[in-house]
Amino acid sequence: MCGIVGYIGKEKTTPLLLQGLKRLEYRGYDSAGLALSINGSLTVLRQKGNLDQLEKIVDHDKLDSRLGIGHTRWATHGEPSKRNSHPHTDCSGKIAVVHNGIIENWHELRDELIDSGHEFTSETDTETLAHLVEANFNGDLKEAVKKALRRIKGSYAIAVISSEDPSKLIAARKDSPLVLGIAESGIFVASDIPALIDQTRKIVIIEDEELVEVAQDGYQITSGDDVLIKRDSIEVKWDIEAAEKGGFADFMLKEIYEQPSAIQDTLRGQLDEDGKVNFDDLLLDKEKIEDIDKIFIVACGTSLHAGMIAKLAIEKWAHISVEIDCSSEFRYREPVLSDKSLLIAITQSGETADTLAGIRKAKEKGAKIIAVTNVVGSSITREADGVVYTHAGPEIGVAATKTHVSQIAALILLSMFIARQKNGLDDSFFQKIAESLSKVPEKVDEILGKAETIKEWAKKYHDVYDFLFIGRGVGYPVAMEGALKLKEISYIHAEGYPAGEMKHGPIALINDGVPVLAIALKGKVFEKIVSNMQEAKSRGGSIIAITDSDDNQIRALTDDVFVIPESDEMSSAILSVIPLQLLSYFIAKERGCNVDQPRNLAKSVTVE
């Protein structure tokens, strides 16, 4: 995830910025940079790779600065490279900007700025902002930033400096965190508290749509409608470990709570309200998609479960047959592929060896390849014809959570995209799905607000030997994911099963008190799953339901029930997986397990 640090004060800036950026390293990044105001001009230093690479080009003796901004970049638009790393500057090199977030309308702004003579040097959305500030600059940096931000759609935390107005640093935020740190020697700006904790514990939280002008000896916050806001600092008592986890007990829990914004960021800029999907890096046009007669999906583990939802969506909406396989099987079987086949490979890390091998196999047969990944510049992005990015930010917990829900969101978009090219469903259909998707982040928030209920369940169920998860339709992959999450972090034996298959064998596992958790979603298989729950109950199972149907029939049948908000069929997979993530998490904690680093598992599986 990108990180921002800025400083204005009496001390030398460079070591302070580097130290702050170092504190943000744990979040993952691919390049880093600094912009320093020195004797009336800006010096910009940027490097691909880690901070050691940046430090190699820093000559502390020559960099005598009291104002500067720094950034660690996690690529979203444009590959990880020196020229795409922040800070970005305007044409004159007198304005420098660091940015976290996504500027949705950067294409149109960039075209407009190029038409009026601005020259761009990177592939990033952020550079647009530097030129936009330049276009509005009249000697007052704050005014220029304010005007520039009025043109921006999307999310941002920014810090901006100019050699033409060197007594201030301007920062602002919308949907991306930003804080000030008040130290003896001056004032810091940062995207996250850990960046500041070595220097100060006096923190001022900047709220959404606020802009702040920071000088050596003070700061002035203004709201979006230009009203002056008085806000004092708070004292943070966190140690560095707690600060890195944002006050959560573990990275996994933090990442579970980051899911509303991970989904929002994945939808942002890729879906408009009319249900039109825009993928910057897809590189497959209408004709190529029209030509496709069969789709294959390959992935592993949690990514495979997201793929199972995509299969349902594509077949239902685009009427193309989809085969899905785990990558380790696909690579050694003889799938019937041709140049009319499309392979969708899903991998959050972009490095999974089996999935890469699956791609190569499909390519040999002439298939077109789309990768769905969270990591710009990862191996898979270099091997695929086109890429769809999830914008979940780096995930530190080994168990995938926010990357998984972002995959489902991105795959729903991809399914919409393919359906639109392929069979001309009417616009109102896509509009309805878009409307429903746009409400998913707040519904996830609503579910997370009821986490205490699940915590209570964990006390009741943490010492069982077996746990069964059942579902039908989109509930089936969700059940699979629930079982995988539970086994990987709590080491309880768990099975995820299609509910209708239970009677063909697994029902023999059920006896008194074995928990059977059903994903019971309204729709054409609702009554069927209710019957399957009945079958499990009559064999002594403890029945738990995750459902969007708060009715007496379900209440009468269950020992525990969690009601999720209603949504469209496909995105209800996102909503119903959240309680399962929480359940695994709380059960694992009850059992004293290390949820962030479960035994025998790695975040990125680069070997066969």
Ligand code: F6R
């Ligand atoms: C489970 C989990 C794994 C990964 C699998 C594939 O929580 O994270 O099952 O989903 O190893 O990884 P990627 O998506 O990186 O290919």
